[in-house]
Amino acid sequence: xxxxxxxxxxxxxxxxxxxxxxxxxxxxxxxxxxxxxxxxxxxxxxxxxxxxxxxxxxxxxxxxxxxxxxxxxxxxxxxxxxxxxxxxxxxxxxxxxxxxxxxxxxxxxxxxxxxxxxxxxxxxxxxxxxxxxxxxxxxxxxxxxxxxxxxxxxxxxxxxxxxxxxxxxxxxxxxxxxxxxxxxxxxxxxxxxxxxxxxxxxxxxxxxxxxxxxxxxxxxxxxxxxxxxxxxxxxxxxxxxxxxxxxxxxxxxxxxxxxxxxxxxxxxxxxxxxxxxxxxxxxxxxxxxxxxxxxxx
Amino acid sequence: xxxxxxxxxxxxxxxxxxxxxxxxxxxxxxxxxxxxxxxxxxxxxxxxxxxxxxxxxxxxxxxxxxxxxxxxxxxxxxxxxxxxxxxxxxxxxxxxxxxxxxxxxxxxxxxxxxxxxxxxxxxxxxxxxxxxxxxxxxxxxxxxxxxxxxxxxxxxxxxxxxxxxxxxxxxxxxxxxxxxxxxxxxxxxxxxxxxxxxxxxxxxxxxxxxxxxxxxxxxxxxxxxxxxxxxxxxxxxxxxxxxxxxxxxxxxxxxxxxxxxxxxxxxxxxxxxxxxxxxxxxxxxxxxxxxxxxxxxxxxxxxxxxxxxxxxxxxxxxxxxxxxxxxxxxxxxxxxxxxxxxxxxxxxxxxxxxx
Numbered sequence: 001x002x003x004x005x006x007x008x009x010x011x012x013x014x015x016x017x018x019x020x021x022x023x024x025x026x027x028x029x030x031x032x033x034x035x036x037x038x039x040x041x042x043x044x045x046x047x048x049x050x051x052x053x054x055x056x057x058x059x060x061x062x063x064x065x066x067x068x069x070x071x072x073x074x075x076x077x078x079x080x081x082x083x084x085x086x087x088x089x090x091x092x093x094x095x096x097x098x099x100x101x102x103x104x105x106x107x108x109x110x111x112x113x114x115x116x117x118x119x120x121x122x123x124x125x126x127x128x129x130x131x132x133x134x135x136x137x138x139x140x141x142x143x144x145x146x147x148x149x150x151x152x153x154x155x156x157x158x159x160x161x162x163x164x165x166x167x168x169x170x171x172x173x174x175x176x177x178x179x180x181x182x183x184x185x186x187x188x189x190x191x192x193x194x195x196x197x198x199x200x201x202x203x204x205x206x207x208x209x210x211x212x213x214x215x216x217x218x219x220x221x222x223x224x225x226x227x228x229x230x231x232x233x234x235x236x237x238x239x240x241x242x243x244x245x246x247x248x249x250x251x252x253x254x255x256x257x258x259x260x261x262x263x264x265x266x267x268x269x270x271x272x273x274x275x276x277x278x279x280x281x282x283x284x285x286x287x288x289x290x291x292x293x294x295x296x297x
Numbered sequence: 298x299x300x301x302x303x304x305x306x307x308x309x310x311x312x313x314x315x316x317x318x319x320x321x322x323x324x325x326x327x328x329x330x331x332x333x334x335x336x337x338x339x340x341x342x343x344x345x346x347x348x349x350x351x352x353x354x355x356x357x358x359x360x361x362x363x364x365x366x367x368x369x370x371x372x373x374x375x376x377x378x379x380x381x382x383x384x385x386x387x388x389x390x391x392x393x394x395x396x397x398x399x400x401x402x403x404x405x406x407x408x409x410x411x412x413x414x415x416x417x418x419x420x421x422x423x424x425x426x427x428x429x430x431x432x433x434x435x436x437x438x439x440x441x442x443x444x445x446x447x448x449x450x451x452x453x454x455x456x457x458x459x460x461x462x463x464x465x466x467x468x469x470x471x472x473x474x475x476x477x478x479x480x481x482x483x484x485x486x487x488x489x490x491x492x493x494x495x496x497x498x499x500x501x502x503x504x505x506x507x508x509x510x511x512x513x514x515x516x517x518x519x520x521x522x523x524x525x526x527x528x529x530x531x532x533x534x535x536x537x538x539x540x541x542x543x544x545x546x547x548x549x550x551x552x553x554x555x556x557x558x559x560x561x562x563x564x565x566x567x568x569x570x571x572x573x574x575x576x577x578x579x580x581x582x583x584x585x586x587x588x589x590x591x592x593x594x595x596x597x598x599x600x601x602x603x604x605x606x607x608x609x610x611x612x613x614x615x616x617x618x619x620x621x622x623x624x625x626x627x628x629x630x631x632x633x634x635x636x637x638x639x640x641x642x643x644x645x646x647x648x649x650x651x652x
Contacts, residue, residue: 183381186348187443189368190375191395191450201398205385 049267052260064250064258065265072238073246073262076154080229080242081222084161088218092169093211097203099170100177101185111174117166125163126231129156152234157242160228165218172214173207176284180206209283216280220273224266298359298372298453298486299324300345305354307340307510314340315351316510322503324359327480327487329497332507333533338490339458341507345488346456347371358454371454374447374485378459380439382431388442389427392417395450417445420479437468444476448483457489461496473500494534498522506530528645531571538577538615540570540642549644552611554589558642568646572639574618579605579627580636588638591615593631598624605629607637 054061064070095114099107117125131137133150143150150156184206188198204211226244233240235249243266250259300322307315314337322328330338343349345356347368355364363371382391392414396405405413418424421441431439440460447455460476461469477500480487491497497504498518506513506521506529514526525531532539542551545564549556558570580588591607594614598604603624605617615637629635 183377183379184383187375187377187381187446188383188394188398190346190348190373191398191446192369193394193398194369197398201394202383205383 046267049260049264052256053264055260056257060257061261061264064255064261067258069238069241070246070258070262073241073243074265076157076241077223077243079154080158080161081219083158084165084222085215085219087162088165088169089211089215091166092171092173092214092218093207095170096173096177096207097199099174100180101182114167114170117164122164122225122227123231126160126228128163129160129228129232151232152236152240154240156232157229157240160232161222161225164225164228165221168218168221169211169214172210172217176207176210177203209280209286213277213280213284216273216276220270223269299357300454300486300488301355301357301360302341302345303355303357305341305344305351305356307337307344307349307351313510315344318354318507318510318512320505320512320515322486322488324486325484326502327477327489327500328503328505329501330488330490330505330507331494331497331533332492334492336507337510338492338507342456342458342488342490345454346373346375348375372450372452374450374452374455376440376443376447376455376457376460378462380431380436380443380463382439382443382446384431386430387427388418388423388429388431388434389414391431391442392446392449394446413449417449420448420482421445435468436464437472440464440472441475444479448485452485455485455487457487459490459492461493462491469496476500498534506533508533525571525643528569528571531643531645535573536616537571537573540572542568542570544568544644544646549642551589555587556589556639556642557587558644562644562646565646568644570645571643572641574604574616575602576639576641577615577617577619578638578640579617579619579623579629580638582634582636584636584638586636586638588636589615591635591637593629593633593635596624596629596631607635609637 053064095110098104099111130151132139133143133156134140135144135151137151150159184202185198188202193201223242224244225242226248229242230245230248233242233245235241235245237249241249243262247259247262247266250256250262300320302318302320302322305315305318307313316337318337318341320341330341332338340349344351347363347366351364355362357363358366358371383394386394393410396410396413399405415424415427418427421444423438423441423445426434426438426442431442434442444457444460457476461472464472473496476489489500498521501518503515504518504521505515508529514521514530516524521530522534525534531537540549540551540556542549542556543566544550544558544562546561547558549558549568549570556570562568578588580586582590589609591609593605593607595606596603597606598621601621602618603621605619605624607615607617609615617637
């Protein structure tokens with residue numbers, strides 16, 4: 001038996017036969033509609049961002065990006081992502097592990113709860129924190145007494161970002177881990193592996209691509225989040241402005257070139273994210289299809 | 298290492314998986330847990346391994362109470378139905394895993410690990426696959442690697458959960474013969490779960506028949522096949538013909554006909570009797586020995602024996618296996634009337650009926 005003769009499953013099914021293909025005019029129409037839509041609603045606005053950003057030349061573009069406030073916004077965005085993403089990785093992996101490998105009461109409820117940040121408006125997410133930590137909020141007076149600043153400061157921004165990006169990793173891992181089952185972990189335990197060894201040697205290698213995919217999505221959202229962060233940030237220039245907030249401020253000041261220059265950075269981030277996502281997606285699909293391969297051969 | 302299972306109970310919600318199960322497995326034997334799916338046999342195996350905890354009862358390994366011992370410390374080897382090989386590791390690394398995860402002071406040197414893994418791979422005759430990944434192996438090969446991996450940690454007990462369940466018939470047959478040979482070589486106490494009676498009877502030293510969470514019978518393959526303790530065992534092991542009737546003394550009355558049952562039984566109105574297909578004689582109608590009249594519906598004369606399907610007067614079907622020679626001597630054909638006389642008949646009465 002040789003591995004080189006292994007056929008890609010479904011490879012044969014892709015060959016078109018006259019009995020399964022549509023007339024040419026239908027194909028052409030569908031493709032034209034899809035492409036037109038894609039150009040008008042996606043490609044054109046994306047192009048505009050870069051055109052506008054460079055409308056006053058490279059000099060203005062670069063100075064907009066290297067201004068003190070812009071650098072501070074970029075730094076804050078990076079810090080926020082650097083805190084929120086690892087925390088959500090830890091949370092996401094443990095939640096997915098618990099949900100996929102164990103049976104416990106309240107499991108369905110937990111799954112629903114994980115989706116909560118997806119289903120409520122980001123503005124509401126932000127307001128929740130105002131309600132908790134604001135001057136009139138539950139902990140407001142106590143925090144003021146001890147001189148701890150959460151709202152309108154970096155901690156508030158980080159908290160709001162964590163809340164909004166909460167589901168990405170867990171959502172990505174739960175179906176993957178459920179498909180893989182717990183047998184490999186059980187096998188490892190019987191062979192004497194400790195909990196940590198089981199995770200490190202069996203669980204993690206099996207989920208690594210799905211995890212990376214979740215991290216990429218989580219990161220993109222953490223850097224791009226506007227609504228929730230806007231509520232808790234206070235918009236203090238050079239202090240509590242993240243990149244999306246900085247774009248808004250510049251735009252409201254009619255400083256279009258600078259606004260679009262910062263926006264182009266976010267757009268670039270999106271493009272890089274999409275590229276990575278496509279690469280990782282391919283690997284994830286491979287991992288899932290391997291885990292669902294019938295055991296006989 | 299011997300295994301003693303005492304009074305194990307296990308409940309999943311409203312479902313009673315194991316109902317006061319007790320069982321002794323002597324050291325060095327190869328024992329089959331046999332039963333229909335859902336009878337609790339896999340649960341029992343997982344409880345012995347420590348992958349599942351019993352609601353009550355004890356597990357003694359080598360005379361010592363292991364009920365509260367963690368899976369890691371039970372020194373058992375477990376082979377899963379779907380192999381559960383680590384898919385991202387090579388065959389070699391799979392087998393070496395159990396040795397490599399040991400705490401440093403118990404871990405053999407890498408050269409020693411290499412030696413032991415190589416020896417195990419040779420034992421399962423797959424040394425040439427050491428660098429492959431599980432996805433590149435056939436089902437039978439994967440199962441043998443899984444076995445080698447379980448043996449690498451030198452378990453005191455080897456537990457196998459439907460080890461051949463996912464394989465096709467031919468590979469299954471090869472592999473179970475091979476498992477028997479392997480067991481004769483290494484003599485580690487082994488318990489395997491199966492729903493395939495042929496597999497259980499062919500491979501094991503002793504068979505434990507389980508039904509609905511209860512042990513029905515424990516015995517050698519011959520004992521459980523020849524002297525089933527309950528109607529369930531009789532009907533689960535091999536094919537049987539079932540007769541309902543009334544017993545008085547040495548006769549079973551089926552309808553208006555009487556069959557001789559060998560020795561005396563209590564008189565009861567209700568009894569069931571089992572006769573295996575090969576335990577019938579086909580006699581001419583109205584022969585002096587008596588018997589049940591029946592008509593031949595079909596004769597399937599392929600292979601070493603002939604399968605004869607008959608209908609009793611009341612329409613019930615009876616299956617009989619006789620040698621093809623006997624069939625041709627008798628000159629029987631489809632549509633002929635014959636008299637059915639069982640050579641052996643197993644009668645179950647009273648409370649054993651309910652079992």
